[in-house]
Amino acid sequence: MEESKKYITTEELRKHNKRDDVWISINGKVYDVTNWLQKHPGGEELIMNLAGQDVTDAFIAFHPGTAWKYLDGFFTGFHLQDFRVSDVSKDYRRLASEFAKAGMFDKKGHFVFFSFLSIAVMFSMCIYGVIFSKDFWVHLLSGAVLGFAWVQVTFLGHDSGHYQIMSTRRFNKFAQILTGNCLTGISIAWWKWTHNAHHVAVNSLEHDPDLQHLPVFAVSSSFFNTLTSKFYGRKLDFDSLARFFVSYQHLTFYPIMIVARVNLYLQTILLLLNPSRKVPDRALNIIGILIYWTWFPLLVSFLPNWNERILFVLASFTVTAFQHIQFCLNHFAANVYVGNPQANDWFQSQTAGTIDITCSTWMDWVYGGLQFQLEHHLFPRMPRCHLRSISPVVQDLCKKHNLPYRSYGFYQANKKTIGVLRKAALQARDLSIVPQNLLWEAVNTHG
Known part of the structure; x- marks a missing residue:
């Protein structure tokens, strides 16, 4: 045979x-x-x-x-x-089989219920504070509460995109449209499009959309050679404008994170209105976005003047910056590479491209489970309530095969990320690395 x-x-x-x-x-x-x-x-x-x-x-x-x-x-x-089959793959498959037999991919605990409940409470507090209070500080606090609600909604949308958080596929799709489109204004279709590619090609400068942020950020001097994004199908031009922004990216990182949601809104609209790209459930996604852009401006309109409206939006965006920063901490300071992802090195590529964030158990809710970034990348279908329990097993496997397991405290992770951005920023100013550009020289000052 x-x-x-x-x-x-x-x-x-x-x-x-x-x-x-x-x-x-x-x-x-x-x-x-x-x-x-x-x-x-x-x-x-x-x-x-x-x-x-x-x-x-x-x-x-x-x-x-x-x-x-x-x-x-x-x-x-x-x-x-x-x-x-390599030894590390044999061990990875054995772990996946053991977790499946233990039902860990199906047992979600009660975090879905409590997440929805907490989100409902936060949205109610925000609406009550805006409509029924005339106090400036209550309005500002309501904006901050809305921002934290958005953070938790995003984590729940992330969960629903990786596995079924509801009892059926139909209800799960409803949860995706509700959490993504209706409540945050960010299309679940756009998220799936980019996020799945990120998981497979983690930290590939050509294939991972989560690292392709020119002209604003460049985590590696490899971007100075004008790479081609295989994901977007276009060149990532490192022109005079990009060089200027990248030269100060370690200083602009946190301010830009505050307004990062604006880019997500724009990316959502560009995808949904692009007739040449196939978008699953395009009509549902558009309806969900229209619902968001109905209730959110309406809520803001209840505030008494434009100063408070702007500060309310800014307060909500500032709180969500924590989440945008967290996502960057998980990958910006990890290993990057140019080229195609190698499927045979699945476990190795995930360890190379991810960084965990060390925190106390009570902070798991705040981080949405994604502080265990490597565990999530290795087992993306696993509900977040199990990630902390499998972390020691993953650490042992990394140690066995001499692979990196990086887990830093929040401060240290920020320090390493800013270090990577600063290194690339200084390289962008170095004319021996980047060809001289007279326009850039005219507007740049060397600090």
Whole structure:
């Protein structure tokens, strides 16, 4: 029976990495997923980033056990001739199997209920403070409460995007549109599009959209060579404007984080109104965004004057800056690379590109579980209530295979992130690294 099998080599598999010819291997069996590409719930980019490779570990990370039965319809009849499983992958798959048998991917505890309850309380407090109080400080506090509610809503939307927080897929989709579009004004379709790509290509300067922030930020001098974003399909020009902003990015980081939501609003609108890009549930997403831009301006209009309205919005945005900063802390100071993600190095790439934040148990709610960033990246379908308990196991596995496990306190993580930004900023000013530009020289002062 073994002799009758048809085989192809890893090199032959790599040739099938075009959008009209997409093959992948899972557990050594080769599948043609070309026709599935546009139907994939996680988006095309997630598959294209790993096209032509064995993607077993990534498949295990993102799919429940029930997904395996659908693979037979894509089987090419070929097996991978030189298929090998590394020791670290064997251990990773063993852990994933043990967690699945223990029901850890299904047991969500009570955090979903308490999260919804806390969000409802915070929104109620904000609305009451704005409408029924005439005190300036109450209005300002209400803005801050709204900001913290948005933070918690975003964590819940993140959870619903990775696994079912509700009893059925239909209710889960409702939760996604509610938490993402209706309550925060940020499209769940946009989040899935970018976030899934980020997970697969974590800290690839060409493939990870979460690192592509030119002209405002550059975490590596590699951006000075004008890289091409494989995600957005355009060049990331390092022009005179980018050089100017990047040269001071360690000083502008926190102020920009305060208004970072504006960029998310803009990205949402650009995606939903782009007729050339396929957007799942586009109509539902647009309706949800319209609901947000109805209730939020209406709420702000109840404030007595424009000064208070601006300060209210600024207070809410300032609180949400904590979350934007947290996401940067998880990756900006980690290892980065240029090129395609390598599926065979799944565990290694996740450890290289992520940083945990050390905190007390009572702070888990504040961080939304994402202080355990490596644990989340390794097991994205795992509910956040289990991430702290599996952390020691992940640490042991990293130690066993001599892989980095980085976990810093909030202050130290900020210090390292600012250090990375400052290093790139000083490099951007160095004419021996970046070609001289007369326009930049005319407006820049060397500090």
